Amino acid sequence: MLTFTAPSHPADRIRRMSIDSERPGPLLQIRPGTAPRVAIVSASYGAGHNSASREISRALGGAGCDVEIFDFVDLMPWRLGRALKVGYKMQLRISPDSWGTTMSLTMPGRPFHEPFTRLLRLSTANIVEAVRGADLIISTHPFSSQVIGHLRTTGAVTVPTVTYLTDAAVPALWIHPGIDLNLAIHEVAAREARALGGSTAVVQPLVPPGAAYVPGKTFPDPLAGLGLIGPRALVTGGSLGAGALEQTARDILEHSDMTPVVLCATDPCLKRRLERIPGVVALGWRTDVRALMATSDCVVQNAGGFTSLEALASGTPVITYRSISGHGAANSVNLDRAGLVPWARDEIELAKHLVVAADSPRFNRLALGVPDIVGILTGTRDATAVA
Numbered sequence: 397m398l399t400f401t402a403p404s405h406p407a408d409r410i411r412r413m414s415i416d417s418e419r420p421g422p423l424l425q426i427r428p429g430t431a432p433r434v435a436i437v438s439a440s441y442g443a444g445h446n447s448a449s450r451e452i453s454r455a456l457g458g459a460g461c462d463v464e465i466f467d468f469v470d471l472m473p474w475r476l477g478r479a480l481k482v483g484y485k486m487q488l489r490i491s492p493d494s495w496g497t498t499m500s501l502t503m504p505g506r507p508f509h510e511p512f513t514r515l516l517r518l519s520t521a522n523i524v525e526a527v528r529g530a531d532l533i534i535s536t537h538p539f540s541s542q543v544i545g546h547l548r549t550t551g552a553v554t555v556p557t558v559t560y561l562t563d564a565a566v567p568a569l570w571i572h573p574g575i576d577l578n579l580a581i582h583e584v585a586a587r588e589a590r591a592l593g594g595s596t597a598v599v600q601p602l603v604p605p606g607a608a609y610v611p612g613k614t615f616p617d618p619l620a621g622l623g624l625i626g627p628r629a630l631v632t633g634g635s636l637g638a639g640a641l642e643q644t645a646r647d648i649l650e651h652s653d654m655t656p657v658v659l660c661a662t663d664p665c666l667k668r669r670l671e672r673i674p675g676v677v678a679l680g681w682r683t684d685v686r687a688l689m690a691t692s693d694c695v696v697q698n699a700g701g702f703t704s705l706e707a708l709a710s711g712t713p714v715i716t717y718r719s720i721s722g723h724g725a726a727n728s729v730n731l732d733r734a735g736l737v738p739w740a741r742d743e744i745e746l747a748k749h750l751v752v753a754a755d756s757p758r759f760n761r762l763a764l765g766v767p768d769i770v771g772i773l774t775g776t777r778d779a780t781a782v783a
Contacts, residue, residue: 422775423556423577424461424532431462435530437523437544439468439477439537441484443635444702448536448562451602452769459770468540471522476515485636489663496721503568516543524552532773534558538569545572558773560599561585564700564734565726568592579769581705584734600768601705607686609711609760615687619657622677627754628655630692630712632703637663639698639720645676647717651747654693654754659685686710694753696746700727700737708736711758715740715749736761 426432434456438449446467453463469477487494502512516539523543527533532555535541547553549572556576563570564581566588571578579599580586589596619628629648633639637660645656657677660667670678682688685706689695695707698719704727707714716739719728731737740746770776 422773423558424773426460426774431460432531433529434461434463434532434534435527436463436465436534436536437468437471437527437540438465439539441469441481441537442701444562445537447604447702448560448602451604452534452536452560455602455769466526468519468537471519471526473518473522476518489636489638494721496725499567499722513542517546519543520547520552523547527553530555532556532558534560535575536560536562538567541570541575542572545574547574548576549574561589562702563723563727564730565723566592567723567726579772582734582736584730597772598766599772600766601762602769603706603709603762607706608709609758615690617691618684618687619677619691624655624677626653626655627693628657629694629696629750630688631656631658631696633659633661633720634699634701634703635661637661637666639724640718641666642669644696644698644718645670645673647743647746648696648750649675651743652750654750657688657692694750699724700731704731704737705762708761711760713753713756714761715746715753717746
């Protein structure tokens with residue numbers, strides 16, 4: 397069971413944890429012969445949040461916890477979660493640049509924030525039932541964080557709550573004062589979360605087993621049958637194939653000697669369009685992305701999501717280009733500031749970064765000197781302080 401003492405008022409807890417964030421108290425206690433229950437609430441608006449949830453489950457399950465993952469999409473009543481999901485996917489495919497405007501309108505202080513959060517809170521009863529009996533609740537999506545933070549503040553949830561910030565940037569919708577601890581994947585994101593009032597620690601980013609670069613390890617080339625000659629750039633827009641991937645492929649063709657290999661993911665229309673462009677390799681949904689990364693000279697991404705973390709871990713140089721608006725642009729800024737992924741803002745900068753990437757050494761580019769999630773939650777390793 398957990399050992400956690402909550403202050404009498406949420407504001408007191410926030411102030412105390414801000415002051416004492418260098419030593420966040422243990423939120424999880426694992427004893428021999430016990431299996432604390434951890435409830436993870438994700439949201440399948442894009443695959444990255446679910447991927448992070450699986451890796452959290454893997455890490456905590458391996459430490460002896462009983463972990464269950466819930467999808468916020470299914471916890472919304474009257475199929476509202478699925479309606480939001482369909483709308484999100486359609487918007488990113490039809491008008492990806494409008495997503496930033498939509499997201500900004502739902503931020504705290506903006507016109508649609510209160511109506512939107514009230515809409516999200518329609519999931520309250522289902523979430524309370526889902527997490528009943530849990531010793532710790534972890535959210536991996538801002539929608540669920542808003543609801544769980546509200547439940548924590550009102551006392552409907554009495555166990556510790558954690559948000560795992562899957563993005564490199566932290567819009568205000570991610571942070572709720574009722575959440576006990578936010579986990580950020582690098583210090584730039586952690587500072588943003590702290591500035592928004594969230595108690596935050598830096599955690600070692602979670603990626604799937606086998607994703608990390610191992611010196612000397614090689615992968616069979618998944619595209620060996622295509623007879624490709626010369627360097628190649630793997631282009632990704634995440635699990636939805638979102639953003640200006642077609643124009644990105646054309647720019648790589650025009651401004652470099654690399655072959656653009658585009659992951660079209662779940663967008664068959666994009667794949668058909670790209671197949672008509674000479675020199676472009678268009679791929680659908682793939683399960684061998686790790687091998688594709690390893691056999692590419694660089695990865696060109698536009699959203700800064702979970703795929704970017706996998707690419708950074710793989711050792712393959714990563715470049716941001718034509719980032720999608722909203723979270724994509726914000727992630728691009730922070731990944732650049734953190735020194736993790738350079739942001740090419742035009743074709744000339746893209747050309748320069750592609751040249752540099754072709755000659756860059758391979759190494760795991762993710763931070764490895766910070767505590768892992770088990771260490772932070774159990775207090776067995778000191779959390780990295782963030783000023």
